[in-house]
Amino acid sequence: MHDQTNSAKETQIPTNLRLLLILEEVVRRGVAVKPAQLVEALGLPKPTLHRLLQTAEEVGFLQRDLDGRSYGPGPRLRSLAVNTMSSEHLRTARLTILRSVAEEIGETCNLATPDREGMTYLDRVETKWPLRIQLPIGTQVPFHCTASGKMYLSTLRPATLNSVLSARALEPQTEQTITSPEALRAELQKTRKRGFSTDDEEFMTGMAAIAVPVLDTQQRLMATLSVHAPVQRSSLVQILEFLEPLKRAAISLSKLHEDQSADS
Structure with missing residues (x-):
């Protein structure tokens, strides 16, 4: 039942917005966020979320926190925030x-x-x-x-x-x-x-x-x-x-x- 709910939510989020919503949620929380917390907040399936997190980490928008499992803003996301300000x-x-x-x-x-x-x-x-x-x-x-x-x-x-x-x-x-x-x-x-x-x-x-x-x-x-x-x-x-x-x-x-x- 939970997987069906997640699938329904996923179809409601346009593909080109998913990564942006992940970045927004990480910044909104203000602390390093675990993938499970993002799954719960956004309703994306775990494979989809992990793929997007990996992409965001590879290009520098997110980075692993000291615990190796959580994610926080990477150098490109911090630079984006500074340039916006x-x-x-x-x-x-x-x-x-x-x-x-x-x-x-x-x-x-x-x-x-x-x-x-x-x-x-x-x-x-x-x-x-x-x-x-x-x-x-x-x-x-x-x-x-x-x-x-x-x-x-x-x-x-x-x-x-x-x-x-x-x-x-x-x-x-x-x-x-x-x-x-x-x-x-x-x-x-x-x-x-x-x-x-x-x-x-x-x-x-x-x-x-x-x-x-x-x-x-x-x-x-x-x-x-x-x-x-x-x-x-x-x-x-x-x-x-x-x-x-x-x-x-x-x-x-x-x-x-x-x-x-x-x-x-």
Whole structure:
């Protein structure tokens, strides 16, 4: 009876839409998805689903998760998401928000998105001060020692976080870098409670930063909004004074993408 139901559902899904619906379901869930979950959600027969998953993996739209069985976004799907967010109309509106908060704060503001190996800078507005730290758009920075990366890690489920922390050593970038998984977990717990993250010269000597989340319509982290500055000009304590305008800008960025989703 179950097979008949699946067959009926399959005939209702046009062939050229099946792979797109699989990608949509993986992204919608926001975590690595097992084939059985996709069978249940979409009603496609197992052979059809496994064939489509294999195709999506081969061309880079999906990739196996650390457990070897689940699937998450691959490099081409992540690139597609970034390019979509960088579309001219949306980026113009986003940069307007970034410029506004950067001018209010007086320091460089960055928008970063999580990738497989770290956080990638999607947009930035530079400070007008002559002394600045150069991290251009497209730069990828580690998770464990940056404000944006720690903000992202703090949103992961315990099992996923354990997999990330056990995958490789926490390489020191400066004398301040947290290299103990236990100490990093404690830091991430503080981050979850207070709703923002910090980088006190942990990624780069002489640089401090804070970051807040930019949430999607399901209240999941979509990106991070951060501000960083040389400690000669703004210590971490001083940067924390920028928290409220940063939070307001993050809400505006979330609303911008919410409105975009509603219009599409």
